Every structure is written in structure tokens, then in C-alpha cells.
Amino acid sequence: MNDILLDVRGLRTAFHTEAGAWPAVDGVDLAVRRGEILGLVGESGSGKSVTGFSLLGLIDPPGEVVDGEILFRGQDLRTYDEERMRQLRGNRIAMIFQDPLMTLNPVLRVGEQMLEAIQTHADVPRREALERCRQALERVGIPSPEARLRSYPHEFSGGMRQRVAIAIALLNQPDLIICDEPTTALDVTIQGQILYQMQQICREQQTALIWITHDLGVVAELADRVAVMYAGRIVETGPVDQVLDAPRHPYTRGLLESMPARTRPGERLRQIDGMAPTLSARPSGCAFRQRCPSAVTRCTEQAPAPTREGARSYRCYAPILPPAPSTPHAPAEAARRPAASPEAPAPRGARKPAE
């Protein structure tokens, strides 16, 4: 249960333009354990989708993974050639996209597409493979799966189509599924059904999930751990309870507070002023500093390195710390110590708690 399935270190993905190379993903570290659900949260342009695509080697020019390691079961996927990546994709790592209409072939029956996903990776007789397809459709809750194998994608509703995409992702019992906003386009009652099935299946098969989304509510309900991205970096990560109940990074707190549920109806929402910087106009130092209520001079100089605190970490010089670190379970000393990083001076005692 505790072994690390995917370990991403210092991932950088840049997009080359005439004006230079812009890092959409700017040094991302991620770890996913077997059977674990990681919520990767961020707003548009934060680099969360590019991160997901980079892991699977799906970045096309002018984009390029320029740095970092992607260790999957101990092996660096960046050293794999295209053929080995093909063997891996859809087999050990699968991906589910926001819009299944874009990923399903409109002129092939669903059964044919599913067969292809099996037979690309293994020599399975057609009849046996078809039976596996039927079972996969059944497992994701598609009624009369036998008949549905002969349907075309356009004959399914949006929710059903997403189920087909999930069924295809599950066919080869992958170790990891990367889900890029898979329920964003769906209605809440349908989203509930799909979340339910994903949760069940991942538990049964010990499949790990990276759930890319902008919806903190979904992450709270589904994920074990969460990573919050802003301007190409993970600014805060840790167990869902810790991060969402007591965010350390001002951006995480800002996101949580701007949700209507956190304010009494009719009152002004506590908004984060300004907007996320575009890729070509990211400020020096911490990319959030221009919108940050607790920014200090140091934030302009150098981006903060991750500060580790038990199972969580955050990148901030002025984190929101609990008022009294004397609670029995708080690892007071270790908590304040920054990660072993030469360029990160210790923030210990440097900041008062923000509140």
C-alpha cells in the first residue's frame, strides 16, 4: 500500500515561441502511491493539464518536456522511446479526458475501439476480448452492455460516453489513471454517479488516480491527497484534510474562501483580487505575490522552495500557521524546518502567524 508508484521530480515543460521558451510546468514534484487518489487542483492556465499530458509523453511541439524525471515503477519514462511509451499508454497508465467525444472515434463502433485497446497490448482471442469489453461496460454501469458494444459514440449521452471512456481506460487494469477534468462537463447527478464508480473500481483494483480538476469540492470528497497548482508550480500539497482544513499557502486559502459555501449567503465573497499571470508575464519570485495579501519583500526576489511539514509541504515565505503550535500532535520543531534546500533560508521565526 505504501509503495510509490509514480515519482515525478522537477518536471519542467516549456512551450517554445518566437519570443522564447515559456515554462507552463515549472518544476513540479509529485508522488502517487499504489491505489491512492491524488487531486491535482488549479485554475485555467496553472499547468495542471500540461502536467498530466507530460507524464504520458503527450506533449507535442512547440511544447517540450525540458527537465525532470518521471519515475514510474522505478523507471524514468523520459528515457523511453515512442514505441515503449505506446506499450505503456492504455496499458499500465491510462488517461481519461474532459470531452470523450474528442477521444472516441466517431466512425467506429464502441466494441471495435475497445477491442483495439486490448489487442494492441496483448494477444487475446477476439471472443475472449469481447467478453472483457462487455464486462467493462457493465462495471461502469452501462445498461444492456451486450447491445451497447455495437453502438457508435454519438448514440450515447454525455454521461454514458464518459463511462465508455472510463471502461476503455480500465480494460487493461492499469496501475494509474490520469483523469483530466472528467466530470466537469457533466451534470451534478451524473457526476455523482461517475465519482461513485471510479471510487469503487479504484478500491477494488488498487488503481491509483490523478484527478485533475478545478473543483475543490470534488477533491475534498474523492481524493486522499491534494496538490494545488499555481502558475506552473505546486504551491501546496498534502493530505486532503490537512490542506483543506488548515491551508498554509495564501492561494489555497484564497481559493477556499472564494467558494460561496464559505460565506453567509448574501455577503460579499472574499475574493482573490487580480488574476493569474499569463505564461509570458509571470512575475519574478513567487508568481502569486501580486495577488497575495501577505506578500513580503523577499517574495519578489526568489520563488520560495518547498517547506516540509510532516506529510505536507508548501512554497511560501509567509505561510498561514496555526496560532499556537502546542497541540499534542503538531510536530512543532520539524514542522517549521524547511526542506533541505540550499537556497531556501529557514523561515523559522521569520513570520508571525498571519492571523
Add this chain to the structure above:
Amino acid sequence: MNAEANAQATPPVIELRDVHKRFEQRPDLAQRLLALAGRPAARRTVHAVNGVSLSLARGEVVGLVGESGCGKSTLGRVVAGLYRPTEGELRYQGRPVADLQGADRLAYTLGVQMIFQDPQASLNPRQRLRQILSEPLKVHKLAAPAEVPARVERALAEVGLDAQYRERYPHQISGGQRQRIGIARALMVGPRFLVCDEPVAALDVSIQAQVINLFMDLRAQHGFTYLFISHDLGVVRHISDRVAIMYLGRIVEQAAAADLYARPNHPYTQALLAEMPDVSRRGRAFTPIRGEIPSPLAPPAGCTFHPRCPHAMPRCREQAPELKQVAAGHWSACHLNDTPA
């Protein structure tokens, strides 16, 4: 409270009386040929809005909630005058819109403005923002040419945009700013009533909060009335005085916002509230509602929700329930309310 007191004194700004909106499929070539050969195909009719009555008092914010295909956007477009109701009546300040002529008609046209979900699609990409904003003034001759630049600047300031933005094109600003321009454009003609069709659905959380705050500020300043259409129950709770829940063309429940969220009566409302993602809920064991939204081309008989309803009774399959008052100001269309508990 205030809105209620006003409602008795003055007629509602907008009133819908048993409004229906049907769309008929035009027969395609093959069907027309078959019809010529004496085999006419059955006309397929979508009953998008199926007998909705709703009134909005001055200064009130009514949230209209439903899932895709429930007819909420169609209803919004009927209110804004973009669609004519197939049946039923739309009234503006107590008078039927269909009978309005001349200056009265114009007062309705300008008084009710619409804000769309996708500002990208509703702003002309080849016009500068100042052109986009000044167009309504020119079309309706609401300002002398010399006044226009000042009006544009004032509108920009009102939605929190710097005056320097007036020379930009829609693609040069962010999604949140585009939505602000959509709002500013609606404000140019001095409306009283805004139909907001999913105005924050396409925005990121932090930007969404800014735009919701803007809506609330504008209401406080101008006393606007909003019909706020959204699928997001959290946003609707925040901004609305009253909430109406729509399912397959009908309003199934309607109540004061606090009341509806505290004591949802209709099983559909209960299901929606249960599925609303909630940050304070962790590691939830999902037990979702069954089934999909039926196609409005072939709605189920009786109560349209019965195939998905956990409490469906034989009667629900036969008879459509009427909206009935279950508590003061709380209306619900469910047969369960007739059954002794």
C-alpha cells in the same frame, strides 16, 4: 421582506403565466419526400418549457436551477424576449409583453437585458471594447455622440475595468474581464431586469467570486432584479432570495433560498443538494441518484422524475403532480405531499 412588501404595492417586474415553449423539428429532405409519397413522418416536438408560472418582484433575485436540457435557458430567453412563448403569457410590469407597442415596447426591450454564459461567443471579435459598449447607445439613440466616450468610461469603471481597456479587442482580455464587458454592455441601456444565463459557469473559482461580488454590488447600487440561471447550487444559494428548481420543462419546487436549502421538499431537489460537491465533506461514499435525465423529446408519463425517484408510487407513473404550497411561500410538485406520512 422588502421585496414581499413591494410585491403587494406594485406589479411584479416580470411575470410568467403558464408559459410553454415548444420547438418543432423541421422535416428534412427525406421526410418531405416521404410525405409527398403519402407517408408523412411523425413531427418530433421538444417541450422545452412546459407550463411555468413565476413572478419576480422588483429588486428580487430569483435563482433558476436545473441540469442540462431542463429548459432553464429557454425560459431565460423567453423572459428576455429572444423567444416568443408558444402558449401562455409574459408580463412586464403588469402588462402583457405581446400587447406592448411603441415606447412601451422599447421600455421592455431596454429594461430587460441578458447576460450570457460565454462572453467570448457574445462579443464581436472584430470590434474594440469601446465599440462594443457604445453600440447599444447608438442603436437606440440613447446618448449624443459627444457623450458616448464618457458613458463608455463610466460603464467600464462600474464593472471594475480600467479605462485603458477601451481600445482592446475581446481576445486581448481574460475570461473574467470579458464577462465584465458582457455585463457593462447590458448596463449601457439602463436596464431594470437582468437575465443572467450561467454567467459564472465558465470562470475559475477566484474570478467567479469577483464576478458574483460585482453582481451583488450592482444590485445594491441600482436595485436590479435578477433571474439568475445556473446549475451551481452553491452560487445560487449565495446570491438568490428565492430559488426555483426546474426538471424537464417544469418547475418542481420553489421557495425562499434559505428555506429550500434547509428543507428541500421535492426528491429531485434533495438529490441535487446531496450531489452538490462540498469542501467540508471528506472521503465520501458516493451513493448517487439513479438514471439519466430523460430526453425532452420523449418525457416520461406522469411525474417526469418518477423513473429516477426513490419514492415513486404507482400514481406517479400516471398523473403529473401540480405545484402545491407545502409551507408559507414554499411550493413543491410531488404526490408524496398528498400521502399521509
